Amino acid sequence: MAEGGPITRLPPAPWTQRADLAELLTALDPAGEACRFVGGAVRDTLLGQEVADIDVATTLEPVEVIARLDAAGIRSVPTGLAHGTVTAIREHGNVEITTLRRDVSTDGRRATVAFSSDWRDDAARRDFTINALYADPHELTVADYFGGLDDLAARRVRFIGDPEQRIREDYLRILRYFRFQARFGSLPADTEAESACARLAPGMKALSRERVGWELLNLLALPDPAPTVARMAELGVLREVLPEVREAGPQALAALVMEERSQGVARDGLRRLAALLPPEPALAEQLAARLRLSIAQRKRLSVVARGDDASSTGDPRALAYRIGRDAAIDRLLIAGQSVAPLAGWEKPRLPIKGGDIVARGIGPGPEVARILQTVEARWVAEGFPDAARVAELLEATLQGNAA
Known part of the structure; x- marks a missing residue:
């Protein structure tokens, strides 16, 4: 519930009925006071969306979490002890358990934290109000310290506290803001958030390239990231992380999203990244290397970006034979051409040797x-x-x- 406001409870959801989750909570918190569900599982359940991952916040410190899990015969992995995180291995999906924290210091890339027993302290260090929602595992009542329930209802993505301060703590929050805006937000967007992101965008240059690549691909893989990407370009944010993007890139992305939908092709973040780029393989390879993409991703991005063979003419199967079916589908969609000839198509073998x-x-x-x-x-x-x-x-x- 919001502090002093009406009580809000999570609606029924399959994950809240999991027997292996109930067993875990009993092992950790038999009194029912030390643990709460937090973050995406709470947010997405309130929105009626499918829940992929379950996170538990707790007043217990990591050593105690591990001891209690061991005593109950539940295997755990110390995935992030410095930040208080232990992963419990569960039959129907692993659960991350993190001790309440408060920031001690930040440098724009990472934070030094201290453990806390105050739920509000933990909520205050999170990025957006819609991610700082906690639910009691027994009553499923929601605790909301910063107006996240109202923001969720309004489809508003808003930083907790001063946006500029939150971004300076971790510049990756700029990309997270736009990813969450593309997924949950409505227009007009929060002006304070956008202004802070635009002013501080150059600070993203110091971020880990892997983190930037992960955020970008996840943003691009959302149902329709085109309006958000266009806004990032308008604000000057996009060029700070993707200086290779062509001027017409956002329009090309919007056209590709429409093609995927009209032709019933599953959305793909890497294909959409290729649509933003000019047809220059060397530039695509440079970008892929900078973002630390996998070898397979680098090769695919380079092949799709080549665009030197009039993908939209001739037999699509000939193109697929030469560069592979997946890459051919990428090129055809970006060119606004039908991929129907490749439905169920498998590369044939030349009958002679x-x-x-x-x-x-x-x-x-x-x-x-x-x-x-x-x-x-x-x-x-x-x-x-x-x-x-x-x-x-x-x-x-x-x-x-x-x-």
Whole structure:
């Protein structure tokens, strides 16, 4: 409940009925006073959305949490002891248990914390009011210290306290603000939050590139990030983390989102990142390296960004044969073209091999490879005909070679 306000309870949700969760809470807090659900699980349940992760806040310090779990035979992993976090391994989904904290010092990237027994202290160090909602695990009553329930009802993403101070504590909160705005917010956005993000955006340069990449891809993977990304560009925030973005990038992203929806293709953050970039593979590779993307992600981004082969013309299957089905789908969608020809399509195998050419009297060496490539190119251009037609193509190629 909001302090002094009416009582709010979580509506029924499958996760609150989990037997393994009840067992965990009994082991930790038999008196029912030391633990509360917090953050996303509370927020999303109030919004009627599916809950992915469950976090528990507790007045117990980590050593005591581990001891109580051990005594109950519940396995745990000390995933972040410096920040008070222990992960309990549970059958239906692991649970993060974090001791109440207050910030001692911050440097814009990380915080030094001290454990606390005050729920308001813990709420005050969180980023947004809608993330500082706590629920009693037994009565499911919601504790709200900073107006998060009203903000949730209004679809308003608002920093706790002074936005500038909260951002200076951790500049990643700028990207988190826009991700939460894209997911939960309505327009017009909170002007104080936007102004602070715009003023302090250069501070993001000191952030871990991995953290920036994770936030960007998660923002782009939301149902419709285009309006938020466009606003980030207007405020000058986008160029601070993605200086490679082309001027028309936000419009290209909006068009891609529409194509994905109209063609029934699942949204994809990396594809949407590619839509923001100019068709320059070297630039895409540079960006992928800076954001510390995986090798597979780097390769895909570079291939999709190449855009040097008129993706929108000819047989989409020929494009997919050359660069892979997934990359071809990316390129076609970005170009506003149909991906229907690739539905259920699997890359075929050329019906002949180099040995078949050698058997026709061509000595092993570069000439075999050249003939094979010529036949393959004609086979692809004709739409992957059967083995009989490939034999004819080989014969024609050999005849031309002899001539």
